[in-house]
Amino acid sequence: MxxxxxxxxxxxxxxxxxxxxxxxxxxxxxxxxxxxxxxxxxxxxxxxxxxxxxxxxxxxxxxxxxxxxxxxxWLIGTAPGNDAHRVWRELGALDGKTIRNFDVFNTVVAEDGRSVSFYNDPDRLERHLLDLAPADARLIRSFCRDLRRFADVDLFPFLKPTPLLSLREKARTVRTVVPLLNLLRRTAGTPMAAFAERFQDPLLRRALPFIFFQDHEGFPLLPYLFNMAGAHRLNAGFPQxxxxxxxxxxxxxxxxxxxxxxxxxxxxxxxxxxxxxxxxxxxxxxxxxxxxxxxxxxxxxxxxxxxxxxxxxxxxxxxxxxxxRTSHLVYPGVVSVFVGLRGDVPADTPHSTTHLLSDADSARLPGVLQKSLVVQLRSRFSDGLAPPGRSVIHCTYFSDYASWKALRAGDRRAYWALKRQTADFVREFLDRRHPGLAGRVDVIDVATPVTTERYTGNLHGSILAWKSFTDADDxxxxxxxxxxxxxxxxxxxxxxxxxxxxxxxxxxxxxxxxxxxxxxxxxxxxxxxxxxxxxxxxxxxxxxxxxxxxxxxx
Structure with missing residues (x-):
């Protein structure tokens, strides 16, 4: 039976x-x-x-x-013809969905209003950066040359762990890696922070580590080039x-x-x-x-x-x-501020912008770690995220977990007040960029690292656990x-x-x-x-x- x-x-x-x-x-x-x-x-x-x-x-x-x-x-594996895409297809993750791709990975705006757009197309990126900083031509061309070389790199073992690879599969991997060995070694061994410091232009020097919205401290050049190249070949899009x-x-x-x-x-x-x-x-x-x-x-x-x-x-x-216990090995949590808005912002506004904040603004933003705020027009990423005629803006920043946790545990009213302070800052900040926006806000919702921990169980609200390219890798x-x-x-x-x-x-x-x-x-x-x-x-x-x-x- x-x-x-x-x-x-x-x-x-x-x-x-x-x-x-x-x-x-x-x-x-x-x-x-x-x-x-x-x-x-x-x-x-x-x-x-x-x-x-x-x-x-x-x-x-x-x-x-x-x-x-x-x-x-962005999601690695949105274009056919690679291992990551095969995994998502096996899991049904992309069934029946369209993919939204963007020409620009991210835009970075300094306090003085100067901005740099990190185009995924290496040719367009090179022209843009040369116009901004002709004195840095050698470094700009080097970065864009490496970006072109990463166009066909697909090396991550997403289908099978190394111990289970057959001899034929291992040989195929070796044949793929050997021609790229110098490129991989050099870009993996060059910290983005050190590379950026070599630029004369103050905006590029500050902006380059923020290609990934926030500065992923300790990252070398390799992941920036790999992901931007993926986005250029439509393999790092946003699924419906x-x-x-x-x-x-x-x-x-x-x-x-x-x-x-x-x-x-x-x-x-x-x-x-x-x-x-x-x-x-x-x-x-x-x-x-x-x-x-x-x-x-x-x-x-x-x-x-x-x-x-x-x-x-x-x-x-x-x-x-x-x-x-070593803070630089673990990703911090984030504060997310969602803004529900009647209408939209101008059509030429970048879909994703990292604003480098002044000291005065940073002092007003609770728990901010990097003096920066990411503003993404999320209703442009996919349909169905806002009612008709309305839109969603998502603002994020890396934030200290311990202060939020201590406040919520010791003084719940003060914790909520700090969340309101965060919402008020974001509303006022966005209104400075788009006058009149504050009067069109329907709702603001603030989630802290403590929210993430309570909602998902992830320790300290860490968004990605261990940082890559650190001592945690081995x-x-x-x-x-x-x-x-x-x-x-x-x-x-x-x-x-x-x-x-x-x-x-x-x-x-x-x-x-x-x-x-x-x-x-x-x-x-x-x-x-x-x-x-x-x-x-x-x-x-x-x-x-x-x-x-x-x-x-x-």
Whole structure:
């Protein structure tokens, strides 16, 4: 007799002949990806999510008919013909969607009004920069020459972890890398900050590190060139439906493959017997069992709360005991200010602008870390984010978590007052750039790093976990390649998500693919993956019912 759906998960042992059971903790992109590949590879999976929506940080919420899209600014893999695109197609993430591409990656405006536009087209960028700063011609031509060379670079291993590559695949990788070796070494070894300091023009010297909206301190030239080149070949666009739309599409793909998601199901601990994870216990005491558990949630939460601090590894200790305390290795949180507006701003306003703030403005902006404010016209990124005749502006800045946390914990009224101060500054700042705008504001919603932590569970509200091109790279890569996304000494548990695979949506999504490939090898199952065939046109109704981020969540 076949076990009932309830018995299938509450029984300690799997029924004879039944498919291997996999429990996934967290319905972020990493967890949903893991579930999709587990289903395609012949396993039976179930995802437990404490929230009411999929996506984790890849999310949105609603206020007064506006949709405030939180996560995606650009998505690697929006053009066919590369590994990242294949992953998104396998996950159904782009099913039925149009892609919005921009000619300019970002515009940076200084306090004196001078601006520089970072065009994705290297020829157009070179002409623009030479007009701005002819004295820096040599450096400008060097930067644009390297940007052209990155046009065909597609080296990130999104399909298969290194230990599982065949000899033929390794040889093919070597043949691809060798001609680019000098370019990669040089651009990976040249810090953007040091490169920018070589410019004579004061605007370019300050603006170059802000190509990625905020200054990703410690980044070398390589990621700037790689992503701008991707955008030039339309491989770093914005998918229709935005962040939550991406999560909803992957959710739909997962359930169409037979997977099950339980929302409002908070996992309190991972059940361990001897040296093996065997299931999870939910809040309320209900227990569910599986052959394998995948933790696809916050890293510190997994190690400290779900495992009770009793299981770790040298590499996990290095990351979460030593490096986590080193602020320059972890991305800060952000403050997001969404502005719902009647009408729009002039059509020639850049879709994304980083404003370098004066000392006086910086002093008024609570918790600002880099004296800069990013202003994005989000309703131009995708349809359906604002009611007809209205628009959404999204303002963000890197911000200190500790001060927001201490204030919310110690004086809730003062915390809300500081959020109002932030909203007032943004309204006044935007009105300076577009006189009369303040009188057309319908709603302003402020989310702090504490909001992100409460909403998603991500430690300190960090948006991308570990910073790339830092000392965190080696232990993180070793956790993926040598530890195979496991904790040595504890069987039956895999680690997925930005704290274990690196930040960025494509890395998180491919991390789910990696984890299932490792698991298939262990179980003796063939790994299987195929592209989704969903072609129904995307529409805003697919977002479903959106929560309002009320005061209890902030």
């Amino acid at each position: 076949r076990a009932s759906p309830r018995q299938q998960w509450t029984a300690r042992d799997r029924a004879p002949g039944a498919r291997p059971r996999v429990i996934v903790v967290g319905a972020g992109i990493g967890g949903l990806s893991t579930g999709c590949y587990a289903q395609m590879s012949g396993m039976e999976s179930r995802v437990f999510e404490k929230h009411v929506l999929p996506g984790g940080c890849c999310t949105a919420w609603s206020r007064d008919g506006y949709v405030f899209d939180y996560c995606i600014e 439906g935005g962040s939550l739309g991406l999560a909803r599409s992957v959710e739909e793909r997962y359930t169409s493959l037979g997977g099950r998601i339980d929302y409002r199901a908070r996992v309190e601990r991972i059940l361990v017997e001897g040296d093996r994870a065997v299931g999870v216990e939910l809040r309320g005491g209900e227990r569910h069992y599986a052959d394998h558990v995948v933790a696809a949630c916050d890293g510190a939460t997994t190690l400290d709360r779900l495992l009770g601090g009793r299981h770790s590894s040298p590499r996990a200790d290095q990351l979460f005991q030593s490096m986590l 232990p993180l890569q070793a956790l993926i390649d040598k530890d195979r996304m496991r904790l040595p000494g504890l069987a039956g548990l895999s680690l997925v998500g930005q704290w274990f695979t690196g930040g960025g949506l494509i890395r998180v999504a491919s991390g789910g693919r990696f984890a299932v490939q490792y698991l298939c090898q262990e179980l003796g199952l063939p790994f299987r993956a195929w592209e989704s065939t969903g072609r129904d046109a995307w529409h805003p109704g697919k977002l479903g019912r959106l929560p309002q981020l009320d005061q209890s969540m902030r």
